[in-house]
Amino acid sequence: QLQLQESGPGLVKPSETLSLTCSVSGGSIANNYYWGWIRQAPGKGLEWIGARYYSGSAYYNPSLNSRVTISADTSKNQFSLKLRSVTAADTAVYYCVKQGALVRVDQWGQGILLTVSS
Amino acid sequence: QSVLTQPPSISAAPGQKVTISCSGSSSNIGLNFVSWYQQFPGTAPKLLIYDNDKRPSGVPDRFSGSKSGTSATLGITGLQTGDEADYYCATWDTALTEVFGGGTRLTVL
Numbered sequence: 001q002l003q004l005q006e007s008g009p010g011l012v013k014p015s016e017t018l019s020l021t022c023s024v025s026g027g028s029i030a031n032n033y034y035w036g037w038i039r040q041a042p043g044k045g046l047e048w049i050g051a052r053y054y055s056g057s058a059y060y061n062p063s064l065n066s067r068v069t070i071s072a073d074t075s076k077n078q079f080s081l082k083l084r085s086v087t088a089a090d091t092a093v094y095y096c097v098k099q100g101a102l103v104r105v106d107q108w109g110q111g112i113l114l115t116v117s118s
Numbered sequence: 119q120s121v122l123t124q125p126p127s128i129s130a131a132p133g134q135k136v137t138i139s140c141s142g143s144s145s146n147i148g149l150n151f152v153s154w155y156q157q158f159p160g161t162a163p164k165l166l167i168y169d170n171d172k173r174p175s176g177v178p179d180r181f182s183g184s185k186s187g188t189s190a191t192l193g194i195t196g197l198q199t200g201d202e203a204d205y206y207c208a209t210w211d212t213a214l215t216e217v218f219g220g221g222t223r224l225t226v227l
Contacts, residue, residue: 038216045120046155046163046206048216061215095162103151103210104169108162 002026004096004109011115012090018083018116022096022109023076030054030074033106034099037070037081039092040111047092051099052079059102086116121146122207122219129225130197138192138222140207146217150210152190154183157204157221166205167192199226 008020022035029035036051050060052070060068064083072079083090094114098107123141130136140152154167165174167183170190182193190207207219 045221046208046218048208048218051216059214062213100168101151102216103208104153104165105155105163105208105216106165106168106174108164111162 002098002107004098004107006094006096006109006112008094008112008114010113011117012086013118014087014116015085018081018086018090018114020081020094020096020112020114021078022080023078024098025077028074029072029077029079034102035070035072035079036097036099038095038097038105038108039090040095041089041092044092049081049083049094051097051102088116090114091116120220121211121217122209124205124207124219124222126220127223127225129227131227132197132199134197135193135195136197136224138194138205138207138224140190140192140219142188142190142209142217144188145213146188146209146211147185147190148188149212152183152185152207152209154181154190154192155206155208157206159203163206194224197226202226 034051037049052058067084069082093111095111096109100106151169155163156166157163170185171183211217
């Protein structure tokens with residue numbers, strides 16, 4: 001059974017770079033599908049950040065595009081999110097996800113709360 | 119302001135049927151499949167409906183989805199108190215991004 005688990009610091013200072021990692025078990029990120037990130041600010045709705053296809057091509061939310069990079073380490077079966085120049089508006093629960101297609105999020109990690117504060 | 123428009127809240131009695139609407143445009147719902155997600159407080163969302171009207175394994179047939187033009191609808195019959203949750207619609211937009219509705223909180227009175 002496929003499982004996704006986020007890891008990373010719970011606190012990041014404004015203007016710094018947020019780095020999160022998603023460890024995948026029960027399946028390989030190198031075989032197929034899109035692997036991405038979605039976030040949810042406290043008390044708010046869902047916001048798609050971006051996703052990377054197993055072959056390497058990536059799509060990012062245009063509102064975040066200039067600050068986001070999603071990369072993968074197939075040897076560790078992990079993929080990562082980097083979000084640069086963070087502000088308090090980036091405080092949210094971050095979910096790593098598997099997308100069977102760009103229109104469908106099949107599997108979600110449990111989520112990790114990331115707070116941006118000095 | 120979400121790209122897809124959903125009612126913020128809806129309520130109904132146990133056993134009743136409800137529908138949750140999701141309105142988009144010709145650049146998103148009008149062109150692509152719609153998915154629906156269910157989220158209980160403090161937990162990750164779960165895929166409820168995909169490709170407009172398909173249910174993943176394990177989702178009861180009390181849940182249904184449909185799409186017409188630039189709108190989609192989630193239907194829930196035989197409401198149970200355990201259905202109280204937030205429901206989100208989503209699809210792909212020609213701006214090359216996944217877009218979500220603002221979410222609908224379902225209360226089962």
